[in-house]
Every structure is written in structure tokens, then in C-alpha cells.
Amino acid sequence: MAKNEQFVSQIADIETDFPQWYTDVVLKTKLVDYGPVKGTMVIRPYGYAIWENIQRELDARFKAAGVENAYFPLLIPMSFMTKEAEHVEGFAPEVAVVTHAGGAKLEEPLVVRPTSETIIGHMMGKWVESWRDLPLRMNQWCNVMRWEKTTRPFLRTSEFLWQEGHSVYTSGEEAETETLNMLRLYEEFAKNVLCMPVLTGRKTEKEKFAGAVATYGMEAMMHDGKSLQSGTTHYMGQNFAKAFNVRFTDKDGTLKYGYTMSYGVSTRLIGAIIMTHGDQRGLVLPPPVSPVQAVIVPIAQKKEGVLEACNALLERLKRAGVRVTLDDSDNSPGWKFNEWEMKGVPLRIELGPRDIEGGVMTVFRRDTCEKDVSSLSDAENAVTELLRAVSENLYARAEKRMRERIVPAETLGQLLDGVNGGNFVRAGWCGCRACEDAVKETAQATARVMAEENTAKTCVVCGKPSVHTVFFARAY
């Protein structure tokens, strides 16, 4: 038995010790391991396969929207960081810096990219000349680095993988529209691919991206009622265009600065999936991103005909486009059941002598933990249909939980009670930083996003008229 496999059933209690449950699950299912440098992670094959599925689905959406992929250098001259005042203030404290290379000290220190607005802005300044060159819409899949003090696999690590899209437009309206379009693209993706409901909206000044005019976020409710920021889009106005001289000759012959925007999601989404859908048995993976969608477990596999029937079913389901595997290892069926349940595989198909004789298969659904019998002859349709049903149920269940756990508050006391109870709290806010800070101090909760409409009457802190209705929550 290999390391990490010895105590598969020992997962901490999900209700009373959710942080330990998370750590147990990500390590025991071999999604991830700790790297040798503090704060780094190794994404193991089972975890990386989820990321590949996320990439494939998102990348297809970007391409359909007309965005092209490119690749920009990892190392950014330190001087670039300082060209946008808010940007350097936000990121300088957490960058890793290359000071030596090729056996010599560098003339200028180089920053390992925490995000690429600066270097992409620099290149856009080189490339953009005429209004005919715009819009310019690019995306890159890459690694980024932010030196964090407290780290957890997928949620916050010094290095992580992500995509960052960057566009430049001739007008602020177009760039703002794209900022909202990409937020909607993320929301649709979260719903249909991750089976995860999200709250979307604009961030407060305090919570926005360093250097942005406006940041929009999508927030997802985790099992413990805390929020996980799962994606952000940023409208930059001309901040970066001016810092990096991104100018174009407009139709009227005058030279103007462009308007930029950016957007990103990361391997954090894997953490979001785990903490949205997981249960006491371990992972519950959404079918669209699950590396294995169905596992066939033979019953009495040494009996004549069992493995043959399992292999025949395996081939049929593969041809139908299902990501399916057959577990014909020497382990007992019970051991296999536990293992694949912990690994979150959406469907388990049990096939034994009696099933084969009866022309049926027994299918276990990971989301409901219920078994049902269905006809072997129609296995392709049954499995495809069940995978769709699992996806729908996962989304519906999470959506119901989020809906039920958004509670209103009119006072700071109610807000504190709300977040203590594992809820998101919807409350009025006067718009001032002092009240936002007071919520943080009193309830350890932050403004996650602002609602589109202000429906609250008064600020939850100071009682003055509400300017924005805000969703407050404790957050990862």
C-alpha cells in the first residue's frame, strides 16, 4: 500500500472541523501535495486533470468570444511595477524578486509576475498604433507568484496557475462592456461546468484590484458559509494605458490613449469545487470536470464472464464519450467503493454475475449516495442521462443552500449573528471606508460584492442612508 492510502477513511468531521476536512481530502485523494518551498504546492495528476478540464472548457469559451492566446515573459523589470502608483502599492509587498542570473548580479532586479498588466501594457504600447489595431484581446495561461504568509493548497499558495485576459479598446464604454461580458462568461461557466452558483457584482474601493477603476467579482458560498472569491474582472480606464503609453491614432487623426481591462480565474477554482460540493465521504466532483465520470466496479470479478462484461461496457461507454475507468485491482469491492467515493467520481457502476444474468447494472450516484438498477442494453443513454442529472442536482442543491443562507441585517449585531451562523449577510452601507472597516473589525467579514440595486434603507454600521446594498461575508 502506498503512502497516503493507508488511512483513507480517516477524514476529519466536515461540520465541526472543516479546515482539517479540507486538508485531509485534498491530500488523501492525491489532488495535491506540499512543495519543498514553504507555501508552494504540487498539483498531482488527479488534481491537474481537473484543471485540464477547466482549461478546455474556459478556453473554448474565450476562443468563441474571439480572444486569442499568447505568452508573455515571467520576469518583469522592477521599474514597470512602479509606473502605476496603486498597482505597485498593492503588489510590491508580495512579489518574489530575481536579483542574480547567469552567475552575476543583475543591473535591475526582476519581479516574478504576480499578474501581467504591466508587461502586457508595455507590449501593447509597442504594438498598438491605429484604431484599426483595436480592440486587441489576448489571454494567457500561465503561472504567477504572490508571496503569501498563510497558505492552503489551491486557495492561497505562493505560486498558482491561472489565465489572465487583457484587452485594449478605443473607448471606455467598450472596455467596461467587456468587463461585464467576461463576468457573465465566468458566471455561465461556474454554473454549467462547475455546477456552482455564484454572486456577482462590483467590488468596493477597498476590495478592488490595485490599479483598477472598477473590479467585479464572482463569489461562491462554501460548505461552511464562508465566501470564496472565484474570479474577477477589472476595468482599468486609462490608468495602465497612460502608464505604458498605449496610444492609437483615431479616425479623426488625433492620438489617444486606449482603455484597458483584464480578467482572471485560477487553480483556486479547484478549491471552490471541493468546498462547494464535498461531503463527509470526501470529494463530490461535478461531471463536466471530473477526471473520471464513471467507474466500473466488478462484483465477484473472478467469476467467469464478469470481467469480460465489464470490459465490454467500458468500451461502449468510452465510445459514447464518457470518461470511464474499470477498477479490476485486487482490492475488495467495499474498499473500491470507499476509494472512489472519496475521490468524488459521479457514478459507480457495479456489475456482478446476477446483474449480467439479468441484463442490468447497478448505478450508485455520488451526489445522492443512492443506488438504482438500469438496463445494460441502454447503458450509454442511462449513464449520459445520469451524469446530466448529477450536474443539475449539484447546482440546484448548492443554489438552494446559498439562497437560504443569504440573510438580511439592519444592525452590526444582526450582521455578526448572520456570519456567525454561516451566512452571507445582505445589508445597507453608506459607502464610507470607516463603516466598511467597522464591519471587518466587529464581524471579521468583508464586503464581497455590491448588489446591482440599492434596496436597503440605512447603513448597517452608522445608520445613515444606504448608498449600496452589500453582501458581507467571511471569506477565504
Add this chain to the structure above:
Amino acid sequence: MAKNEQFVSQIADIETDFPQWYTDVVLKTKLVDYGPVKGTMVIRPYGYAIWENIQRELDARFKAAGVENAYFPLLIPMSFMTKEAEHVEGFAPEVAVVTHAGGAKLEEPLVVRPTSETIIGHMMGKWVESWRDLPLRMNQWCNVMRWEKTTRPFLRTSEFLWQEGHSVYTSGEEAETETLNMLRLYEEFAKNVLCMPVLTGRKTEKEKFAGAVATYGMEAMMHDGKSLQSGTTHYMGQNFAKAFNVRFTDKDGTLKYGYTMSYGVSTRLIGAIIMTHGDQRGLVLPPPVSPVQAVIVPIAQKKEGVLEACNALLERLKRAGVRVTLDDSDNSPGWKFNEWEMKGVPLRIELGPRDIEGGVMTVFRRDTCEKDVSSLSDAENAVTELLRAVSENLYARAEKRMRERIVPAETLGQLLDGVNGGNFVRAGWCGCRACEDAVKETAQATARVMAEENTAKTCVVCGKPSVHTVFFARAY
């Protein structure tokens, strides 16, 4: 008109100034640009799309062979590098080093990975326990960094993208077999996807990977007769297993060190394609990796029915799985012809009023620069068939050139004449380092790979009996 587009026809002469031809082509076709830090490159969308096609084809081959993808950290503790004596000697001079992060000096400097044998070895040591865990076969797609003094886009840059596969086996025989299997996988890929013939074989001790027992390479002949190392596979024996304590309990209950191997190809392959197939008009891209396989250019596009017919053909070819685009810009047909020829698109389909009336299309083949007329009604088959023919011709042409340009030599003078004439030289070698160095000094040529059989009689330098028949060439 945007920057870089103003002088599209000004490409240096391919025969008399190949280095400048290369630079002109990669910049003017917008494959790549220089990054702000010396020696770095930006892979622009047109170049990155080639890389995506390379990735998709190779990744499918790895997965079919049972290799799983994973992701290991970018930063490696300096102490890891020193655990394998040859490895640190080879790579230490060209690493970039992170000394500060999160606003403080690090206790131990961290190396930006030049390759990941050390950190993957460390993790394998943590994961591998029993013979049941083996073989363990993983691959990662990532960026790596090697601080180089002289750089050229795609060919040698301080940062580049690649894949690196790493496996550990219970026996040396299995690891060696995998080393040769992966070399053959690369060779098949080069032939069928890049349309590029290669010479494969074992490298000399001087040319092998730092820390390997044996390195195998595939070498491709560029337009100027120089060789480009296009992929390598390495058998490590127990060197890294011992350095990183990768041990397993064998079936007999004893603890043994594993045997490791690794293999990699990089964005250098894009340079290989350019310099293998390109001509005076610019790029000639192999259909399997070309971002655009066919471009439709309307003739007299303002005439009634022309754009409609072009769009109808576009949709038909898309449905047939062809990567096709329609150039309905305001530029003249002649300008479009030059542009798409320079960009190396395999097929250009011209469609004008007379073609439409006659139910035909005119197809220009980029490889032969010849035009032919074929029936519009059978366009899907015609285009698919022509793409296959272009691929075959590109390979056949390059293979013929390589075959004709491998010449024998029995003396150092003949060897010098051979490489001066733009050839690879096949010659005997006694096996000693002094003679290998003498070839380098006299002819600026290196041992690219050793032939499987020694068919030469005497060493081309010292005249002693030949031990290996070697392919010598000047190399990038």
C-alpha cells in the same frame, strides 16, 4: 497600417543572409516579439497558436502512452541543485535566482527551474514506497529559465515553454526502454505533425545532459545545413534516485533505488519548423500545426454574390474540420496573396465571379507555389486531400535534402569541407574527448548523434580505429 506591417515584402535573402531572413520572418509574421528583459520573448497569438497545436498533438500521444500530467513548483531550493554533482555543474552557471520575496531576504536562495529533475526527484522520493507504485510516469507543460548570453527567438531565449516528462521504474532495463520509446514517439511526431525528418541517436559524453547516464537526441537539418537539436530523452540510471532517495520495497521485501528517465521538447520546435520549411516568401507551415490551414481570398469581392459564395464555402470547410478563414478586408487581392504567403498558410482558395459561374475554385499551394482549379461541389474532399498532399510533400522534400546533404569524411579536411558546404558529415571517431574537441576547434562542428552501428574504419581526427560513427554538424 499597424507597426510591423509596413514592409512586409522586405525579407532578407534566405540564401545569403539566413540569420536575418529568420529574424525578418519571425517578426514580420508576428509570431514573436522581443520582451523588455534582454533575452526574453513574447509569443504572439500567431506563434502561440502553433504551440497550442503542437501541445494538442503531443499531449494526446503522451496520454495514449499512459503518461499523466502534473504541475511542480517553479522555484527550487538551491540546495537541491547541488545534490547531483554533474547536474549542478551543468546548470548552476545559467540559473536565475530569487533572493528576496514578500519584502524580505530569503533564508535560502531559490532557483527558477532550468529543468525539474531535482524537484520532481524530491517528490518522487516522498511518493514512492512500494514496487506497486511503479512505474510512475508524469509530464508537465511549463516555463523554464536558462540565462543565455546569445539569444534568438524560439531557438535560445532565457525563458521558454516546454514539456518535461519524468518517469521512475523498478529496473534500469525498463527505464532505458522508455528512454528509447519516447525518442521514437518524438520522431513519429516530428514526421507526421511537423513534416520534419530527423536524425536520432545517442549523444556523446560531452554532449549529454548534466546528470544523465545516456542522452538521446533528435536533430533536424535546417535550410542552411546547420543542425537544430529538437528533442532529447535521458536515461538517468540511479543518479537522481540516489540523490533524492527515491526508494521502493521490492517484491522480495528489500529496499531498492529506482531508475529514472526524462524527456523534453520546447517552443524551439517552432524555430525548427520555420528553418526547415521556410522559403524566400516567408513561412511555409505544416498543415497539422498551421493556425490557419486554408484562407479564402475573394476576387472582385464587391461584385454581387462573391462574398456570399465565399462565406458559404467557409462554413462548409469549417464543418469539414478545416481551420479556415476568410480574408474580406479592404486590402487588394495581391496584397492579401503576399500577406498569407508570408504567413505560410498551406492553401489559398481564390474565388471570383468567373470561378463561381464555372462552379470551381482556384487553389494555390504554398509548398509548391502552384495554382490549380478544382470543383467547388467537392471542395471538402479536395481541400482535405490537398492538405495531406502538402504535408507529404513538405516531408519528402526535407527528407530528400537531408539525405543528399549527409556526406562522409575520412579526414578533418574533408569534414571541414563538408560542413562548409552546408552538410552533416558522417565520420568515424575513436571515442576520445580530444578528437571531439579537435573537430569543434577546426570545423566549429559538434557531434550531433552517434549512428546505431559503427560503419567507419578510422577516427576522422587521429586515424585510430573508429569506435562510433558520428554525425557531425554545425548547430544552433
